[in-house]
Amino acid sequence: MVKSPPDIMEPTRRQPGMNNTSLISKEAELFDFHTNDGALHIHTANPPASWKNYLFNPDYYIELDQCAQGRTRMLQAPARDLPSIYRYFYVKDESTDDCWNLTVQPLNKQMDHYEAIHSPSHCTYAGRRAGIESNVRGFVPVSGSRELWTVRLTNTSSEARKLALFTVFPFEDGGPMRSNAWYSPEESTCYSHFFPHHLHYRDYERLKDKHTLRFMFSTEQATSGESNERIFFGGPSFHTIPAAVRNGQCSGKPCLSEFPVGALHHDIELAPNESKEIGFFVGMERSEADVAALRKEFCSVAAFDAALERVLSAEANYRDQLSIETPDSTLNAFFNHWLQKQIVFQSRLNRLAGGFPIRNQLQDCLGFALLDPTAALDYLRTRIPLQNADGYLRQWWSAGDGNQGDVCALNYLDGGIWLVICTIIIANQNGSYDFLNESLGFHDSNEKATVLDNLIRAVDRLAIDRGSHGLCLFGDGDWTDPINGPGRKGLGESTWTTCALGVAVQMLTEVLGELGHLEQVKRFQELDQTLRQVIDQHCWNGSWLITGYDDDGVSLGTPGDTEGKIFLNSQTWAIMAGYIREERMPSVLKAIQSMETEAGALLLAPAFTDWNERWGRISIKQPGTSENGSIYCHAGMFKAYADCFLGDGSSALRELLRNLPLNADNPPSRNSQAPIFVPNYYYGLTDTCEFGVSSRHHSTGTAPWMLWVMVESILGIRATASGLQVAPCMPDEWDHAKLHRQFRSSSYDIELKRGATDQPLQINVNGQVIEDTCLPFGEPHYDVSITF
DSSP states (O other), rough: OOGGGGGGGGOOOSOOSSSSSOOOOOOTTTTTEEEOOOOOOOOOOOOSSSOOOOEEEEEEEEEEEESSOOOOEOOSSSSEEESSSOOOEEEEEEOOEEEEEETTTTTTTOOOOOEEOOSSSSSEEEEEETTTEEEEEEEOOSSSSSSEEEEEEOOOOSSOOEEHHHHEOOOOOOHHHEEEEEEEETTTTEEEEEEOOSSSHHHHHHHHHGGGEEEESSSSSSSSSEEEEHHTTTSSSSSSHHHHHHHHHHOOOOOEOOEEEEEEEEEEOTTTTTTEEEEEEEEESSSSHHHHHHHHOOOOHHHHHHHHHHHHHHHHHHHHHHEEOSHHHHHHHHHIIIIIIHHHHHHHHHHGGGGEEEEHHHHHHHHHHTEEEEEEEEHHHHHHGSSTSSSOOSSSSOTOOOOTTTTSSSSOOOOHHHHHHHHHHHHEEEEESGEEEBBBOOOSSSOBHHHHHHHHHHHHHHHSSSSSTOOOEETSSSSSSTTTSSTTSSOEEEHHHHHHHHHHHHHHHHHHHHHHHHHHHHHEEEEEEEHHHHHHSSOOOOOOOOEEEOOTTTTESTTOOOOEEEHHHHHHHHHHHHHGGGHHHHHHHHHHHHHTTTEOOEEEEEEESSOOTTTTTGSSTTBBTTTTSEEEEEHHHHHHHHHHHTTTTHHHHHHHHHTTTTTTTOOOHHHHHTTSOOOSOOOTTTTSSSTTOBBBOOOOOOHHHHHIIIIIIISSSEEHHHHHEEEEOOOTTTTTEEEEEEETEEEEEEEEEETTTOOOEEEEETTTTEESSSSSSSEEEEEEEEEO
16 A cells, blocks of 8 residues: 555644745844845844855955854965954944943943844944944955955044054964064054965975965054054953053054064044044955055045945946846845855855865856856856766766766766756856857867767766666766665666756756757657656555665665655656656655755755664764755755746745745844845754744855756746746746846836636736737847736
């Protein structure tokens, strides 16, 4: 007898509602999310966790939490992190000796008012204590290894005030061989010299041009300055008033063989209602002459303001390329500001990683193609030549030289799948298949072939790498990396990889048909049919699709497994490939529904609780985290796409909303995340107090898929080589939506409206009804009205 889907796993304690809830969480005592610009206003210095914004350019990256503390990473060679993460702003009232921090830490003195504001481009910290209002603003400019800050103090009391402002930032600790720091009173600048670490005599020549100066200067002449952390603080504790602040003066002594800082002291006198604003420039350059040029350029706060305007303009360029307007204003703000930023960060900075899996880079590039299709294509030109001439594309690569390491030697087989899927989608965003005719070459050969041939070879190689059941081999893991047990002997087979290959084959077949390669079309149609048959014959267990077979030919992911009975990806990708029989679909959908929670669908159920030699590394990951039974948001977007494939826009939207940190059913007070990015996963054990807590990682394939699914599936404005194809899959809860997007040389303002029941799709372009579902292009602008 076939088991009913509820036997898949124990019912979740928290059963999700079937209707889409309001996205915004009602937690005004904690934060407000402003829908006009996406700014997050945090009303406390102590939210549930460290709520960090992240700011970056190609050379520099910082994280700033609700108290302006966080990581600094310099991306210019040699890339490195600062060992300390503080940024402190002390104010001392000279008449009362009252001392506090403008961003609360580290003294943690009570403020009369405090608010941290995370904007996509900058952070602002507004406070008030003892009649002094403060505004601290920090941002990373569009280029250069630097961060810029402004501090404005306003006297709201009725008496004149004498204040001392001490601002201190950590510098690099180069050690006794490589680093020394000093304060130049003539230039009112702190310096710290750094030479990269090296062991061999021959390394000096290679590194001699990579020495750097870390520096800090301000727009106002400083009263005093400090370069030695120990002397500034007066000891190891940062939680008492620093010695320099107590003494009212920095020593100005050089720093040798100790930890260097940049600390500037300014004396400020304010009449009632008077304000004073000072700019602080912290950065890295090669020489003192470079710093002098910057001091000249940034000699006023107005120059800092102008630099921020350039950041805002660069950010707006992406919204000019693509923006949405739905009935949910919070969703709009998140998509148009934060989601775009997350995609730009991941695709432009390689998620700050040294090495990389090719699947991450290709999918990040897929999302970036919706924002800058030309740049995405340029990036593809650097990735495609990593493929071998036999079609194999190694998954993991070391940055720079591509040397084999432990992770790079792993045999993941899905690289070619992502090469096909992402290349075709990115080419579509450019509105042309001309790119497929370019010759880019191979990693292991001087042979030349077209990009189209690269894709064909990828599919052919994957078609060969199949096991005894006809399924694609597992290798060292499929998309779920830590499933490294089933294929360790080279015989295990993966359901997901087979279905994903089917999706890639179908996409490539469509392209080949449009390009007139009819023999290849017939060959790949036959391959698609073969894959469909093996999934149908060997992967159906009566209620859902198994995960695959181990090296001994024993099935995985079945009702007989006590843990890991069902994997979400096997179901959703089989739907995307169209490999599930119509009569089986209700059972599969019921099985998927059993995995849904308030925070999204589980990646697998039940989670593994102990070592399982058949499954391998996944079984010893903490239950409910990462790939072991979490709500893995990337897989949630696969599910949303599958929902749209079935025409269920409401389910797709529901999954999307649940994955967002502003989910009202799993609000920030519970998920612990600043609601300004999509996380990698949420903790998945539903019967624990940790359920729904975010991983707080802002590097995830969720972001590009979320943007792509929203634009091209839910709103249904899909880029192709022929033009923008219209096929909306709007949720029942929405009666209208708008989309602005650039495509080729044209801009489109598209309005989608729900008409009467069973009304056929009607498309109006610039006041004229068109019969085709493909929008015209070539004119500078089109106004499009779609009724469905």
